[in-house]
Amino acid sequence: MHKYVSLLLIYVTAILISCQKQPVQSVEKGVSFQLNQHRRETLDSVRYAITLDIPGQKKERIRGTINISFLMKSVDSPLVLDFNSDSASVLRVQAGGKQVAYTFENEHIVIDQKNLKKGRNEISIAFVAGDLSLNRSDDYLYTLFVPDRASTCFPLFDQPNLKAVYQLTLKTPDAWEAVSNGVLQEKKDEGGRSIYTFGQTKPISSYLFAFAAGKFFKTKQTVGRREMTMYYRETDTAKVSRNRQEVFQLHARSLDWLEAYTAIDYPFGKFDFVLLPSFQYGGMEHPGSIFYNESALFLDENASVNRKMARASVIAHESAHMWFGDLVTMDWFNDVWLKEVFANFMAAKIVHPAFPEINHELRFLLAHYPGAYEVDRTAGTNPILQKLDNLKNAGTLYGTIIYLKAPIVMRQLERKIGEDAMRDKLREYLKTFQFGNATWDDLVRIMDGKSSQEIRKWSNVWVKTGGMPVYELEHKGGNFAAVQAADTVAARIWEQPVLVKTLPGGIIYPNADGLAYGFFKMDPASMDHFAGHYHEAGDSLASDPVFRGAMLVNIWENTLRNYGSDPQKLFGNVLMMLPKEENPLLIDYLLGNLQTTWWNFLDEHSRQQQQAVVEALLWKLLVQVKDKGIKSSYFRSFRNVVRSEQGLGKLESLWSGKLVVKDLVLSEDDKIALACELALKAPAKSSTILKKQLAETQNPDRRQKLQFVMPALSPDEKVRDAFFESLKKEENREKEAWVLEALGYLHHPLRARSAEKYLRPSLDLLQEIQLTGDIFFPTRWTNVTFSGHSSPEAARIAADFLKERPDYPYFLKNKVLQATDQLNRATMLKAHKAR
Structure with missing residues (x-):
């Protein structure tokens, strides 16, 4: 608690302490919960x-x-x-x-x-x-x-x-x-x-x-009875023309659906939205004036189905906020998850009619579970509903748990009480608190009502405690069942059904429908059987994409815990599975696992042994596949892993336009990304390539971003050192998206050894970044800083930093533990392999 430095404030404090209502007793930085409560009661x-x-x-x-x-x-x-x-x-x-x-x-x-x-x-x-x-x-x-x-x-x-x-x-x-x-x-x-x-x-x-x-440029459109105005800066008129109609239509469909679901008309009159280059988030739900990241809505010609789904989802998410968050707002920022969960929850419902060809159960599984597990498996995980003493720390509450785990939990609640009851209770909630504020417990009271569902008891586990259940397989009554292992919190029961599928020969697949949440132990024989019979013709189970997605997630989690699988084996299986898979969502998930395993879990010797094989496979699939979106996914993965002279030659030819792959359309963003990848991996050509790309970049915002990033790509370590040093000044971190891209190049696995000296200073800056940056910046800064590292030295730097600071703010400590979880697992798995 801060002391006053003037007689006036000493006098004020004495008066405050003596008041019967006990209003705010001190004026500390930020907005304390006490100040918040006092002003709410008196104003x-x-x-x-x-x-x-x-x-x-x-x-x-x-x-x-x-x-x-x-x-x-x-x-x-x-x-x-x-x-x-x-x-x-x-x-x-x-x-x-x-x-x-x-x-x-x-x-x-x-x-x-x-x-x-x-x-x-x-x-x-x-x-x-x-x-x-x-x-x-x-x-x-x-x-x-x-x-x-x-x-x-x-x-x-x-x-x-x-x-x-x-x-x-x-x-x-x-x-x-x-x-x-x-x-x-x-x-x-x-x-x-x-x-x-x-x-x-x-x-x-x-x-x-x-x-x-x-x-800004601007354009108006009336869809049905609703007039909307879009503001934007994109100078590529073809890209704008290609996307404009769909962007307006997606907004109109989202708003119409929400009006029908909530039984409340759009509450804020006019509806405009602004598309901003390098915007810090996918979108921000200002009523009457939503802000978006321009690249999230203006897609390239060869955008994958995942990118299109992501665009529909972010539009539906921000539209849903008009009711959930804007019309009814959390009372205090500890309930920030409440507006986010309903925005995500509604977005998942809204996009279904717009994408009837998509398996939405699979999409929900892959869009939520892997990301939620990434944080919930760490020592730095947190409950969905967190504590908050001062608004100056509110930004640290945002993260994967509220955006990805909370919708899973909310879907469980809907299954528990039924879709109609869920809709009716939410309508009551919105009408009761419209243009006001509410808490999660307010909604729980409405949900519980006269029912016998014990929502409060369920909430105390799923919403108010962190972590996830662990399930082991037990033989019960002639069948195998997933049984919750002893929990870290005494007497905590994670109420949920778990589907287990068994096949002859003792093959057991836990959570076969992908609905339950947790870590599901699998035996090596079942994992091998799944990989060996992947997407096998005539096998009804293997042909179910949701089943394949659920098992792929299970196997990844078992691999990270060194339970019956290892990264080398997983990598080989992914190479075997990719040619058999045609579902774009599963292809993107497999490619994500391939790239993470390649750079973070395989050592340099293993990469050298398999370099030719992985490049050849990805190039073959890139050329052969007809779907433009999937082709784009294979292109980005090839660009990411390529290192051979032949492979880099293909990248350079694609960049210069000498090589053309049928149906692979490269945007200006793609050309810039190619130039940066070549500058990183072909250092002798770095300066020439980047200067040429800079001269050819037409969009002024993209040109400025490339100029900012270029020093991080320099083959000269002293130039990179000077660039990192410049990031210690707040004014050089203003464009957070630029900073994060540059950090990705500084800490690329190929530069990891030379970048280890940046780790400790990056951690030293974290508290300042939390105060000066936007809400996601501390998490993203920490994640990108450690993303390219897999050495024991890097793990030791992070561990020593926290050990030396026993009183370090717990919310920032959690960010460090989350960011270094994969690093710690990589060092553990490599040490295990060495033994």
Whole structure:
């Protein structure tokens, strides 16, 4: 708890402590749970009117004013506003039209209660906006305020359960477009500047307020009764034309489906969306103004079915948030999973009608289970519902468990109570709390109702504890059954059915339908039988793609635990299975396992022995396959593993256009990726190839990204060292997608030894990155940093780092444990092989 440094704040503290309601007793950085609760109890009906003056030059500061109107239920303590900047950024504070004194403490503006009154209050503040979450480029900017970053830009009450009405005015350079949550009421030109006035929003949480401004193209379309506007920066007109119609249609279908399912019309009036290059997430659900990663929606001509499904899913996910997250919002960010699980859960339902040719059970299995296991098997796993003491740590709650495990758990709940009951209970939940806030326990109370399902008891295991069950096979009553092994938590029972299939000869396949969640031990004979009879003609079980997917996931998990399989054997089986498989989802999963095993679990000697074989197979399949999406998947895998002189020659010929593979269409992104791969693996040609690619890249955003990444590809270790050193400065980490791509090249397995010296400094930066980066950046920074490493030395660096810091924040400690789990398993498996 921080001490006050002024007599005024000492006096304020004494008053706070003496109050019967026990309001906030201190002003610490961030928004403590205590401050959150106090403001929720004493404030209501909040309205913001914001004006921002955006200069044409990125280096110039943005000035603004904000008028804050609110009802105050009691005036027994100072008013605390959040402004995560410095005191010099506060230019003037007025209350009731008069300038007043204030205290700036720990990123808060504190106004004495003598300047406040019971009932309606008006506070006006002139300020200099902070840049941390404004994502400014030379000719455009966009906000990203989740989870607590609105206060890095302007003063406000930055917590989700103080929903407010926002009205925004933006002054921009005259050539810029602008978009925000509210309807554009007026645009006028004044002195070479454009002034955009947006109408009032519905009540929304602070992290959902947003705007973007800059040199954007835009296009409108009306689908059915709904008008939508798309803003974008992509300069490839053919790509835009190829994708435009489908992007609008996918939004319209998602919104129509959600209106029917929830029995509530789209709640926020207008519907716009903005496509941004190198956006930090797939999408962000600002009501009335969704932001997307441009590459997620504008697909290349040869996009695989997985890419198309991913696009449909991200659109459905963000559309679902309009109801689940925006209309009804979590009360505190510990329940952030609640909005994410329903967005993912609804997205899985929504995409089914749009892709009738896809096996959706298989798609759900492969899209959720492997990724969830990646974290849940680690020592750093966490429950779905986590604890949170301060919003400044809210970003660390985001991750694989809430995005991938939670939908699995929610599907279990739907199977438990039935689809109709699930829909009816969710309708009740949305109508009860619309334009307000709710908790998971609020929903559990609705779910339980008068039923005898004991949802709370089920929730206490699946939602409120971490990890997963382990199942062993036992012979019971003439049949084999999967029996839960002794759990790490006493008396914890993971309630779920597990289907076991048995074949003659003692062949046993646990979780054969892929529905249950956990680690399912398999005996070596059954794994060998599965590989030897993979997709065998006439075998009804082997011909079921869901069964194949479930067993492939099981075998991967058993291999990682060194239980009846090893990476060398798995790799050989994958090479044998790929030519037999035609399902694009399973091909992508097999190729993912192949590449991970190749770089992380096989040693250099094994790779050299099999280099020619794996390149020949992938090239053969690439050339032979007719499906353009699958062809693209084989192309990316070939590009990833190739190292031979002959193979690199093919890559260079593809890049230069001298070699053309039928139906393999290479986009500008593909050409850049080829150039980078060649620069990495053919260092003598690195400079020539990258300079040529830079000169030929037409899109200005992609050109800037390539310029940023190039030093990480340099064959000169000193240049790479200097580039890594530059990342220690916050301003050089602004474009997080660029940083992550560059880190991938710095830590590529071929450069792993020289990159070991970056590991400790990267870990040293983690706490700073958590404070300055966006919500996924700490996880991605750590994951990419360790992704190319498989040596005992790298594992030791991470272990020593944590050992030396017994009081290291547990949420960041978990990120390190998650990121290094595969590294630790790789070193263990290699040591086992050596013995």
